[in-house]
Amino acid sequence: MATTTQTIPQSLIYEEFGGRVYYRKGYRKVLLGLKTEEEIVGSSFLQGLMIQALVHFLKNLLPKKQFWVPTNEVGLHLRKNVNFSGDILICEKSKSPHPWTDTYTSLPPKFIIEVDVKIDAKAENEEEGGTEADYILQKSQELLTFGVEGIVWILTKSRQILVIRTHKxxxxxxxxxxxxLFEDYTFCLQQILEDEEILPST
Structure with missing residues (x-):
């Protein structure tokens, strides 16, 4: 099996930072011919519905004249060789790039919401491997240093929500x-999912 970045297609790379390349979850099965790239690139149906419901809620919650709520793995360019993707970004319009740009943004959004971890945390070099928790913390620290005020991680398996807004x-x-979230803005995921009939009412 291929084990170097030179032999692994660029399309299987999800993010890169800290001197490491992070591949999409399931990329090993693609290299073995057990799955196609298309099978691992997309979100699950639950993840897709959840992101749609959250974006709909946030667009109604936040003042339209002040905020954009882009989605679809929006690209962030923090610095050379450090590029991230975000499921949902909350961006202040006054501090965002022109909407007609076709490149990654190098300006930090106010908040980022991620639904699950989409990378294979195990490195090609076993000595450099880590865990999903390591990835969550390391990515969050990079984003905080970049200028993001907070990162929300929604974990569907454990049904937990992590909010990281400081380095500690x-x-x-x-x-x-x-x-x-910030100011007086809050959300209750259970209520959002029940209102959208994604989860049954309790």
């Missing part, structure tokens, strides 16, 4: 709890 603290919430 991680807030943990259940789906049923109200999660603070």
């Amino acid at each position: 603290n991680v807030e943990v919430y259940a789906w049923s709890e109200s999660v603070p």
Whole structure:
């Protein structure tokens, strides 16, 4: 099996930072011929519905004249060889690039919401491997240094929500709890999913 970045297609790379390249979850099966690239690039149906429901909620919650809420793995260019993707960005219009740009943005959004981890945390070099928790913390620290005020991680398997807004603290919430974003803006994922009939009402 191919084990170097030169022999692994660029399309299987999800992000790169900290001197490491992070490949899309499932890329090893593509290299073995067990799956196609198309099978691992997309989100699950649940992830897609969840992101759609959150974007709809946020667009109604936040003042339209102040914020954009782009989605679809929006590209962020932090610096040379450090590029990220975000599921949902909350961007202040006054601090965002012109909307008709066709490149990654190098300006930090106010908040980022991620639904699950989409990379294979295990490095090609076993000695450099890590865990999904390592990836969450390292990516969040990079984004905070970049200027993002906070990162929300929604984990579907454990039904937990992590909010990271400083280099020292991680807030943990259940789906049923109200999660603070910034100012007085909050969201309750359980309620959003019930309202959209993605989850049955309790």
